[in-house]
Amino acid sequence: MDELEVPETVSTLWGQILLVLELGLTPGWRQYQLAIILGLLATAFMLRLLTQPGWDRWARSRSGWPKWRLRVLVQVLRRITLIYFVVLCWGTYLAMQQMTWPSRSYLIGVAATLGVAWLIIGFLARLVHNRTLRRLVTWSLWIYATLVALNLVDDVAQFLDGVALDIGSMHLSLLAVLKACVMGAILLTMARLGTQAATGGLRRNEDISPSMQVLMGKAVQVVLYGLALLFSIRAIGFDLTGFAVLSGAIGVGIGFGLQKVVSNLVSGIIILMDRSIKPGDVISLGETFGWINALGARYVSVVTRDGREYLIPNEDFITSQVVNWSHSDRFVRLDLNFGTGYHDDPHEVRRVAIEATKTVGRVLSGGKRAPVCHIVGFGDSSVDYVLRFWISDPTGGLTNIRGNVYLALWDAFKGAGISIPFPQREVRVLNENLPVSMSDRVSGPQEDVGRSPDRD
Structure with missing residues (x-):
């Protein structure tokens, strides 16, 4: 469309709008229909005021319904x-179609059609979670439905197509941009719903490992969102073949500038494929101890016992030493070191220690994983032992179970009269009749000093 044709199209549309307004203000059945529509709208508003308390009481009594059904009920009550109005309009329209000429109920039929369209659009728009995107889709569909009902689609489309920018052989019009935006919003919503459905189906499949579930879910997400973006760009009219060389150059530049990002992405794929870690595993990486919460494309979410969530790059799990406490199974052995006095019977000490450990709730007490206690050495002040026991739930924490076992040992040793010694030093003077000079005095209580008679 030439530049001179744009003002002409605008004036034509404005003339049609003025004609509609003039017809609406002219006395006759058009005014009567508008008055009936306003009366039906007022009646619908009054009905809502009268029935809202009853609907609210009925909705509160549906507490046992599933969540999705309750959400639908809330949306219905918001648009009551x-x-x-739609029910009243259609009832009036059908009655007037039988009682009078069809032309005398035309506007009422248009209002009823618009009401149904707006109602359907309002429900479907709830599928779009992003608020800004939802508003864009809602208003776009409302405008389109209104134009369809008023038979103005062709005129408006011709005007929007005339507002264009020609770049070589490409004709970029405002109509194409609007179509691409609406199509992109719809495709992105469908891609999100498809991703959620695929992810849910994969999680319910017990034959697929958790890491492969995450990998396949990410692959489906990338494919669906990529197709949505591709179709949206094609809807504008761009020829993507011309961008092949440019995209290759940009890809090389991005590869050098985003080496860490690419490394984390590749490391994430490797982690998902070799299944070295998966959601729910208990891991130790450096000073971080916790369980895997989620596997992302760039990082792994690790939640510790104190509630902190660490986002650790995937590359660290490839290049660093990682302790996976539940890689092949969830059984973990813990060692506790303690000592008792030399006057205590070692056989009795071992028996009491094992029995006390079995009384702790999370400790496995039977089979090959029963607690054992061994002497590991004779120390300066005590006989040294190592107590070994197994647990099957490392996600419950390691420090707390060690503390509970130590408390059980303390109570058991105290009840059995077994002592837990600590280092002591004695200062003895072998010849008490001789005076002790300042040079012979010790500097602290931790030295064992003896005086021999042959030194004097």
């Missing part, structure tokens, strides 16, 4: 006025 529009529902009343």
Whole structure:
């Protein structure tokens, strides 16, 4: 469309709008229909005021319904006025079609059609979670439905197509941009719903490992969102073949500038494929101890016992030493070191220690993983032992189970009269009749000093 044709199209549309307004203000059945529509709208509003308390009481009594059904009920109650208006409009329109000429109920039929369209659009728009995107889709569909009902689609489309920018052989019009935006929003919503459905189906499949579930879910997400973006760009009219060389050059530049990001992405794929870690595993990486919460494309989410969530890059799990406490199984052995006095019977000490450990709740007490206690050495002040026991739930924490076992040992040793010694030093003077000079005095209580008679 030439530049001179744009003002002409605008004036034509404005003339049609003025004609519609003039017809609406001219006395006759058009005014009567507008008055009936306003009366039906007021009646719908009054019905909402009268029935809202009853609907609210009925909705509160549906507490046992599933969540999705309750969400639908909330959306229905929010649009109860529009529902009343649609029902009244269609009832009036059908009655007038039988009682009078069809032309005398045309505007009422248009209002009823618009009400149904707005109602359907309002429900479907709830599928779009992003608020800004949802508003864009809602208003776009409302405008389109209104134009369809008023038979103005062709005129408006011709005007929007005339507002264009020609770049070589490409004709970029405002109509194409709007179509691409609406199509992109719809495709992105469908891609999100498809990803959620695929992810849910994969999680319910017990034959697929958790890491492969995450990998396949990410692959489906990338494919669906990539197709949505590709179709949206094609809807504008761009020829993607011309961008092949440019995209290759940009890819090389991005590869050098985003080496860490690419490394984390590749490391994430390797982690998902070799299944070295998976959601729910208990791991130790450096000073971080916790369980895997989620596997991302760039990082792994690790939640510790104190509630902190660490986002650790995937590359660290490839290049660093990682302790996976539950890689092949969830059984973990813990060692505790303690000592008792030399006057205590070692056989009795071992028996009491094992029995006390078995009384702790999370400790496995039977089979090959029963607690054992061994002497590991004779120390300066005590006989040294190592107590070994197994647990099957490392996600419950390691420090707390060690503390509970130590408390059980303390109570058991105290009840059995077994002592837990600590280092002591004695200062003895072998010849008490001789005076002790300042040079012979010790500097602290931790030295064992003896005086021999042959030194004097």
